[in-house]
Amino acid sequence: MCIISPLSAQEAISIDSLIKTYKEKSLEPEEKLELLFELSYNSAIAAPERIAYGDTLVDLAKRLNNQDAMMKGHLYKAYAYMDMSDYDQDIQETLAAITIAKSIDSAYWAYLNNHLGFTYSKVNNNSEALRSFRKGLDILLNMENTEYYHLGALYFNFSDFYLRNNQLDSAYKYLELSKVSFDSINNDSHKYFLDGNLGVYYFKKGEYEKAKRLIESGADNSIESRPEAAVEYYNYLTDLAQEQNNYGEAKKYAERAISIGKNIRANSELANTYLNLYEIYLNRNDYAAALEHYKKHKAYLDSAINLPTIQRMANLRNEFEVANKQKEVDLMAKEAEIQSLRANRQRTVSIVSVTVVVLLSLLIFGLFNRFKYIRKTSRIIEKEKNRSDALLRNILPDETADELKENGRVKAKKFESVSVMFADFRGFTRYSEDMDPEELVRRVDFYFSRFDEIMEKFNLEKIKTMGDAYMCAGGLPFPSEDHAARMVMAAFEMAEFVEKVKQEDPDDPTRFEIRIGINTGPVIAGVVGTKKFVYDIWGDTVNIASRMESNSEPGRINVSENTYKIIKDKFECTFRGMVDVKNKGMMKMYFVNGLTEEKKKEVYREFNVTT
Template identity: 60%
Template sequence: MKTLLPHSIKTLITVMTFVIAGGLTVTKVSAQGKVEVDSLLNAYYGGKQNTEERIQTLLELSYNGIIPPEDRLKYADSLIQMGKKFGLPKRVFNGYMNKSYAYYDMSDFEGNIRESLIALELADSLNNGYQGALYDNLAYTYSKVNNPTEAERYFRKALELHLNQEEKDYEHLGKSYFNISDFYLRQNKLDSAINYLNLAESTFAKLGPSPYDSIRDGKATQICLLANLGVYHFKKGDYDKARPLIEQGAQGFQVIWPEASLEYYNYLIDLAQEQKNYKQAESYAKRAAEIGKNTRTNTELAKVYLNLYELELQKKDYKTALEYYQTHRAYYDSAINLPTIQRMSNMRNAFEMANKQKEVDLMAKEAEIQQLQAKRQRTISYISVGLVVLLGLLIFGLFNRMKYVRKTSRIIEIEKNRSDKLLRNILPDETASELKNYGKVKAKQFESVTVLFADFQGFTKYSENMDPEELVNRVDFYFSKFDEIMERFDLEKIKTMGDAYMCAGGLPFPTEDHATRMIMAAFEIIDFVEQVKNENPDDPTRFRIRVGINTGPVVAGVVGTKKFVYDIWGDTVNIAARMESNSIPGHINISENTYHLIKDRFDCTYRGEVDVKNKGMMRMYYVNPINSSQRNEVIREMSISQTS
């Protein structure tokens, strides 16, 4: 089954709340709307308007959705300046609010949040009743940048504000119910989602026909409610109920609301693939690409072209698949900004912690040697002053000093070599060189890396009953062998955490066959553990090992200023850990990402799905064992040296 990603269904706030800033009406995306915009522009640039008329025209130009958002930003800034100049705080508020909408349409979510917070502060001082709309706007934007905690907080603030009004505003209350329902739907909290969706429907019913329906050339409110009900049925697995409802949303918003249309088309693509109707899925995807090609809905277009890429792979049209994937990456890169990497706590076992401490001690010793060198220079100066009267003593002293210098130089060279060796044991060679040359390491993005997690079954039980030193020695025995295997296959050990061992392939130097190398290394790890278990049947620590592997993009870098740690981050790492935790001893459990890279070389068995946080359901496969001749053939192809 194709992984269900949490599609971002645009909330009703974009359809309805945005249209009320400054008492405006929505301009339809039509020929009539274009004429109205031209009329506004002619009036503004004609130079015949008085101040009040000019401000009103700026208000409309800064909001009108037909005008490009970059131009709307300029009109909003002019509106803010004139509002401040003539003491019109309401127009200053309108300017900031309309700037936030323009930034949203540009997918500049940071700008949207910044301007929305300014507008919210002004709304509080004016008490103009727009706080709820701004809370909903902030909530939706935070959900777009994958901050569900802040998103839920603002959705609930908006809902609480509307519920606590003495005289209920059913229009805005209904929107708040819908928005929080939509949020829970994207978070796959389906019971909460359907509960709030029902509340939204019953609340809108109290209003009668919505004034916004006629503005948007169709029943926009009803379409949103039914389309999201379709998404709910889809996620519950009731595809027959889901399809017509989602199709209504996809088709109903094609012209007036392309982003929502694309999101619903992406659901239809997923639904068709779930039912293995790939021809229908391709039809939906191509229709969505056509609708979105002249829009700024880069996030949804990235998903559309990713689906087209997967469909072409299904047909084995690899050339077309590559073209679609390149288009997907272009849209994806233009819509997604890599968030700031937060420093993480160093988690190492006692052996690795000792190595880090040695590194610090060596750095301190280098500083001490530098002090000795400075002292030596001072001593040479003192000797030079007494050269004439103490020539004989100077010759004797100089001879001894030369011996001392040679000895010190040897000590410096030995300690420097030890320092370099320890640093390269801790960090990859390229990273260690960069750290020595520049004093810091720049974080790097790797598009395709294979990550392996392995841990011992029942380790906690052994750790409670064994002597600590014996347990550490035993784990070190296994991990030292694992390190040898990693080195032989040109893979990079990242870290160990207790009984867990983590490594990666494809960094710091990208390679084409990192997934294959990792599978071969995993076979040797399992073989080694099984060999030790069989050779020592009376050993109380006859461990069995679980292995999980995933492939995808990661960010790699060094954290810390004294105890340096080379680490990697990203969803790829989290999914690899989930593959390991859902494996069983003696098996190699891989994700679907890795499966697609190695399936032509290794025989695999599909074993079901696992729910991965923030990713949905993901397929898993076991890599079936291969015989020695098959292994030798793979090793020869990769030019890896044979073990003796």
Template identity: 55%
Template sequence: MSSFTVNTTSARIIKWLFLMLLTVFSFQARGQDVISIDSILTLYDEGIVTPDSLNTIYQTRSLTDKEKIELLRVISFYPSSPDCIKNSQTLIELSRKTNDIDGLITGYINLGNALEQEGDFTGSISNALEAIRVGDSAEYPKRANSYNNLGYLYTKTKDYSQAKKYLRRALVLQNKIDSTDYRYLLSMHYNLGDVFLKNNELDSGYYHLQRSKKLASLLNTDQYDPYFEGNLGTYLMKKGDLEEGKVHLLNAAEQMVEYDDPIAAMEFYNLLTDLAQKQGDDELALLYANRALELGSDINAYTDLIDTYYNFYELSEASGDSDKALEYYKTHIELKNKAINLTTVQQMNNLRNEAELTKKEKEVALQELRADRNRTISIISAVLVFLLSLLIIGLFNRFKYIRKTSRIIEQEKERSDALLRNILPDETADELKAHGKVSAKQFDSVSVMFADFCGFTRYSQNMDPDALVKRVDFYFSKFDEIMEKYDLEKIKTMGDAYMCAGGLPFPSEDHARRMVLAAFEMADFVEEFKAEAPDDPTRFDCRIGITTGPVVAGVVGTKKFVYDIWGDTVNIASRMESNSEAGKINVSENTYQIIKDEFDCDFRGMVEVKNKGMMRMYFVNREAKVRSRESGVVSRKGYG
């Protein structure tokens, strides 16, 4: 510890002396600067000179183009710098002017990283591809790092397939060019391991993590230790060792803040949020999520903010704050759409792969092009004559074609309207067509039902996929018919779970009664189908849960619309289903109070419910109460 203090103090003294010298020599006449650029960059490599100091030198001293390039290679490396994009563009221009391949490639890489920081992923990957093109054309010795950089950028956009492709290519190329450059190999193994961990390929991720740690030991450096520790924590967390993973992730996140790497720190805090949620500590999860948001907001880290806002959505949903949950989910979707809109870049990538020809192949292609030119002119002339004939015929048939096309357009419009009304309630579909968006609405009294098949997960793992889909479709199609019969709204399906609601989009008085009747009909259908072949394990029993209360309903998405509901009522309905039994209909106290005069119910007592404590639950019997108007005597009759 004392050695560390002495070294740090010495470094501060040297840094102070350097800054004093910089101040003095900034007043020297042109050509009389005493400290050379090479010496200054050496001090920077030793951690004595800061990037801000280099930027001051670049702005104040009279420099040659070569000296400017040397400084800009370092200054433009920091994407959080306000002048990073401008400095990277200047570096590209000067390097192209002086034919400096190293500076040109560095400029494209740094410009790409700066644009990624700004959320311009198309520009980011375009510049990374340009760095590869320049490096391959010149057979630049360090060109493998350009592939490494492109793989890293694809990781940020969550396109892990492309990320692995380019990182593997970087490793192969680097080993071919120079297998002793441990610094580049370390970065490539670390990035590849990071991709595998993010894609839940844990064993491969751990393997590359260990390879990068071994290379760091060969370089005799500990500067990468916080990154290693963070990824080790990720591996342990995803393996299920939450406590040990938490220790490593928290230590790594705090060190990343000290290292002034907020993006890495933010990623680890997002993982810590997930870990705390898995442990059921929502208060700690919220603390981690706020820390990630604080770091990300300062630097506009779009890709990492996607995960942060989704964490806030889950936490708000769990706490019952539906309004906040909806806002966080909308922000999550907006950022996600911005990050994933990479169609143009993928096309550029495909074009580049197809254009990877050798110089000899290009020359052959050029000779063939010249040989075909005269023949092409003749073909074009013949085509023009043919097209002119087609034009005359086309004008004759134009009126008929327009009429036919108009009919087709009208039919497609009708099909589109029908499809939209299948996805959304009629009122919601009309509002979306009229205004292009749908306002969220509060409903004070809605009955929500969850239905789930017992043992479905266990048996579905061994079922043929086609048979599995047909079986689920068989059940859910019948459930859809029942929803129409009782004028209820199907919300969505999640695996083998079926969710519906009554009392929206138009409020009604008897939605709880209709929901119970629909639940009985669903249960009867499932039971009758199972009775046909009782030994068939894929003919499942069904659990049903219902509750009644307020919800918020609205539409999310900009391209694929989804009508959904939020609120504590939804969570309670799910708990009613999970605490129900096969063939039974389990209802909450709220629903019981509404239907108790019409349906016979058995009080189950107080039942422990996750995140809710003790709740009163009732099984609804298949007998209904009928009260005689004259005598007031209650009798029973069976439903179905």
């Protein structure tokens, strides 16, 4: 349960009136901005609608160059995603808000780290949660004017974090610090949350009667203001009742949690609720009902985790676990029958003759030898299978490799926005004529191996190499928003690597200079061949990217107008003018200028990659 610090005073305004005013009245930009604050923040509005209002708020704030409004727009979207249990998007929006808060030296920086820590704790990333909490606390304690409400909220979340991880002494200490902070400003809006978490503390200490009264107070009084917290408190009450073998009361608390949680999509809390119901029905020997609640537990748990790129694998794993749970339930339901069969088997074994024992011994010996042979053969087959699978994934993207293995073919796909890069070495053909073939291959492999590492670092896809030319793409096989910027950063690293190698021994003829060209647009991607599979892309976007490279200069990154429009807010570019391109006519081209060390670190942090 998280205490959210108020960012602005929220008046009791009719939601319908707000929406009607926004849609029907002609408003000045600043007036529209104020309405969007209300509409994107107000928890009485459905989360998807708040996200849409938040998008509009961010766009308007950009046009008005209002950094503070942009920051709040991202934060309000984060709240909405948290209410939908979409923690991945919650974290992304919060990080965007933190970036803006740091740039304008906003006091909200501390609160944003507090919220980020709570979200990380929801996805069980304890190290990141604790780091964010500590960052927020450090900022607050170093402020000239102490923000006691924010401080109380952060201490409370520290306590909640330690409580979840059963570090009870630390949890109690920070709970007391939170109470002191709130009492210092005579603010009692936190009272029931403090009561509820103190009750959880007593519950985990084994003081059940004292715990029950406090947790019930926290649950009953947080339904209106923080229903997600109420669900969590009712889950604790369910656990407490089960500890006291009061399964009827436990079921009542669990059903109360469901009635509240379904209305707010509190998926992670509902996952715990259905797990509790599974245990309750299992204790009653109602195995069918137990299994149904276990399935719901898995469904809500996976919904809370929200990892779309591995959802198919997660579903397969869930089905496997549910199937195992079905077997477990079936075994428990037939326990009496199994016991009877065991007794009969014991009687049968007792009358087996010595001759049968000898024959069984010989049979076991033969089966054991056969088992060893089969196991050895299986290991060889498995090793070769893994090897072939690794080779396939080395030449095809994972998604494409899986589709090829499952269907025997890969359906071509169109991607609306992909960034394509070509890079080649200047004067390579002239050098290759005089070099030993083995040395030539070794040098090219030296460069291309490093390029492959850079592609993996920036989540880009190597397509192929053609002699000294290296081709890669971003935004496939999984579409992404920032593929153009990632491609530019990868191009910088490639150019820096080539230049570094050249500086080590400038007189060595195998120290090449590199030209790089990038274009962004739609492509068709697919696999060609029936035996030697090749993943390739086609389209005018690819041809233009090749022309960008051929019209580039050594050590420079030449981008098309399409790419420039996407990256211009993140990178400084120089317009080269209109350049005559073979088979294309006159085209606009731009050189991407190098980054300062400070700017480079900022971009690396944004992409969450190391320098």
